[in-house]
Amino acid sequence: MRRDEYFERLLEVIEELKIEAEEKPIIVEGKRDVESLEKLGVEGTFIVIAKTPIYLIADELIRKGIKEVILLTDFDRRGRMLAKAIIEEFRYRGIKVNTKIRQEIFIYTNSGIRDIESLFSYVNKRSLF
Numbered sequence: 001m002r003r004d005e006y007f008e009r010l011l012e013v014i015e016e017l018k019i020e021a022e023e024k025p026i027i028v029e030g031k032r033d034v035e036s037l038e039k040l041g042v043e044g045t046f047i048v049i050a051k052t053p054i055y056l057i058a059d060e061l062i063r064k065g066i067k068e069v070i071l072l073t074d075f076d077r078r079g080r081m082l083a084k085a086i087i088e089e090f091r092y093r094g095i096k097v098n099t100k101i102r103q104e105i106f107i108y109t110n111s112g113i114r115d116i117e118s119l120f121s122y123v124n125k126r127s128l129f
Contacts, residue, residue: 003110007126010108014123017070017101018042024098026070027057027086029079032117033072039120049073054086058093068096074115075106 017026017037021044028034034046047069049057061069071086073079087097105119113122 006108006110010105010123013101013104013108014040014042020070020098020101021045024068024070025061025066026072028072028116029074029082030117033074033115036117036120037072040123049082049086054082054089057086058089058095061090061095062093066095068098070098070101072102072105072116075111076114079115 018041021042025045025047026037026042027047027049028037030048030050034048037046047057069090071083073083073086083099083102087099090097105113105116109119109122113119
């Protein structure tokens with residue numbers, strides 16, 4: 001796949017995220033992740049997990065009757081570890097975790113970003129060409 005094809009596919013993934021976010025909350029690590037996604041036009045419920053134990057987030061989702069979430073943790077070591085812990089805890093509790101969008105963002109940015117907060121600037125820079 002050529003570089004421009006990767007970028008086109010990334011834009012499609014972001015459009016898919018916008019649609020999915022209408023029904024499912026998005027789990028991110030911090031406020032800057034939310035800001036980046038909002039600048040891309042993603043609207044919905046964001047759950048910022050910074051400094052909150054995963055089991056408490058799961059408790060709240062269960063209390064609200066939420067059965068599925070979109071996971072968008074960062075691509076660094078900490079983000080991968082968080083993702084693994086969230087997937088394990090949530091699946092154990094019966095909450096489906098959508099990791100497809102996270103994986104596709106990583107693939108179609110050619111590993112060019114390390115975190116979700118960089119996604120807007122990545123897209124913005126490439127849109128100018």
